[in-house]
Amino acid sequence: MSYALTEEQQLIQQSAREFTQEYIEPIASEIDHASIHPSAVVQLMAEHDFLGLYLPEEFGGASAGYLSYVLIIEEISRMSGAVASILINHASLAAYCVNRFGTVKQKQAYLPALCSGEKLGAFALTEPGAAPGAGMHKVVAAKEGDNYVLNGRKCYIANGGVADVYVVFALTSPEAGTKGMSAFIVDGNTAGLTVSRTVGKMGLRGCQSAELVFENVIVSSHNLLGSEGVGMKIAQQAQLAASVAEGAQVVGIAQAAMDDAVRYGKERIQFGRPIAAFPAIQTMLAEMATNIYIARLAVYDAASLIERDKPFMKEAAMVKLFTGRIGQSALIDVIQIEGGYGYSQEMIASRFYRDIKGAVINESSADFPEKVIAKDLLA
Ligand SMILES: Cc1cc2nc3c(=O)[nH]c(=O)nc-3n(C[C@H](O)[C@H](O)[C@H](O)COP(=O)(O)OP(=O)(O)OC[C@H]3O[C@@H](n4cnc5c(N)ncnc54)[C@H](O)[C@@H]3O)c2cc1C
Incomplete structure (x- = not known):
């Protein structure tokens, strides 16, 4: 590197x-x-x-x-x-x-x-059943004097139940849909905020995901982030900044999985030779290594844009799009290279496979990366 x-x-x-x-x-x-x-x-x-x-x-x-x-x-x-x-x-x-x-x-x-x-912090946007602000469990924040009163449900919230501070997205003007969404800082121990259940996941299982219930949760107007109605803009920017970190997560998982496949390919003997000697295996490894190399450069470059306070949304969306594709394909190939052993729970590749899928889905349809990139190109 x-x-x-x-x-x-x-x-x-x-x-x-x-x-x-x-x-x-x-x-x-x-x-x-x-x-x-x-x-x-x-x-x-x-x-x-x-x-x-x-x-x-x-x-x-x-x-x-x-x-x-x-x-x-x-x-x-x-x-x-x-x-x-x-x-x-x-x-x-x-x-x-x-x-x-x-x-x-x-x-x-x-x-x-x-x-x-x-x-510890958490980010609460997703709601059960429909897009945020659109379903029957939408979280609504009603203004009462100097406070807002939050009611509704959030689901799939990472660090849910173990976090102390939640950034919560709630409708302050429900009739305006997502244009009426605002962001609040909510202390985890506020009365009326409870965890109804934790969500059992396929991967990323050490990161607890939970469903949150808001029942007359009183939040001071001092805890409104930005102004009323800018919640979706805040969410989108944060999710794209997170996409760059998730790109690094995908690169890290894919690199470790590829290292494992290289080790395995050299050790596993078939037809009297290590399987790494077969061109089909070498092609998979070469493509994987190339994709990881390019993905890493893109992640570092997008991160440096954020660091230098430069516009980064298009590049972050590109990172999300590219790392999502190459991460999943790398893990499919790693498991193919490791054969039946790779598919067993005893090998680390199966955990990597489950984890990378979660990293790719998270934040995936909040705003499609393709949409963000095309919007920038066509502006
Ligand atoms: C591991 C993990 C952790 C998460 N942590 C959090 C968290 O901390 N906080 C939080 O708020 N959320 C969290 N989420 C939720 C996550 O952000 C959403 O799951 C993700 O954005 C996808 O949204 P969705 O599940 O509603 O899928 P949907 O939007 O329902 O999408 C389902 C499928 O339909 C497709 N689709 C949807 N709309 C369209 C369209 N217009 N055109 C074409 N295809 C479409 C999608 O591509 C997808 O294939 C987490 C999810 C995961 C997997």
Whole structure:
């Protein structure tokens, strides 16, 4: 990898690699099997400054930049896509919204605790049954004096139930549809906010997903992010910033899976030769390596746009589109190369396959990447 990383970025990458080997490798399989939220590892990530790595120093972060942050996501994903998801939902979604759209008072109130690990963040947009704001469970925020009163349901919320702070999207003008949606910072312990159930998932199982119920949840108007009606714009920008981190997650998983396939291909003997000697296997590996290489460059470039405060939406959508395609195809090929063993639960490839699918679906149809790219091209 010859992308010109600075010395500091290389050190951060190396320390994330060591962290992953020391703390995540021993628990990665167990948290997947048992679907356990790894709170001790989250605390350790906080102690290593991972939770607030790219967030500003003045609000408790490390100001190390978004590219350094995605390097960490990539390293963690080589061992556990689930732990990477916990970090992405916390940092690229919840904390991103507060940092990008919050007032100074809101940042002072929430970011230091989100950076130190005292509080974990989550992002609550998706609703049961239909697109956000369109179904019978839509979350509505009714203005009452200086407060809003939230009612409705959210589903599939990563870090749901274990988070302390939720960025919640709710209709302040239900008649206007998504144009009447607003974003609120909601403390997890607010009366009336409960978890009705956790969702059993195919992959990313150490990252808990939950359904949330809002029953007369009172939120101060001081916790409105931006102004009324800009919720979908906030959601879209945060989801695209998260897509870059999810691109790094896909690259990390695909790289680890390919490394495993290379090792296996050299060891597995068929017809008197290692299977890696067969051209069909070499073609699959060569295509995989090329796609991962290109995807990584795109992820790093899009991350550096975010870091430099440049327009990044089109490039982030391109990352989402490309990493989604190449990540899934890489895992299908890895399992093909590893044959029956690859398909067994004993091999790491099956977990990688389940995890990469989740990383690709997440954020997928909130705004189709193709739509974002075409809109930019045709503007
Ligand atoms: C692991 C995981 C974690 C998640 N975490 C969170 C979270 O923390 N917070 C949160 O708010 N949400 C979360 N989600 C929800 C996630 O954002 C949505 O599942 C995702 O955006 C897809 O939306 P959907 O499930 O409503 O699918 P749908 O929009 O119903 O799409 C279903 C299928 O229909 C297709 N489709 C939909 N509309 C169109 C169209 N107009 N034209 C053509 N095809 C179409 C889609 O491509 C897809 O193939 C999570 C999901 C996953 C898998």
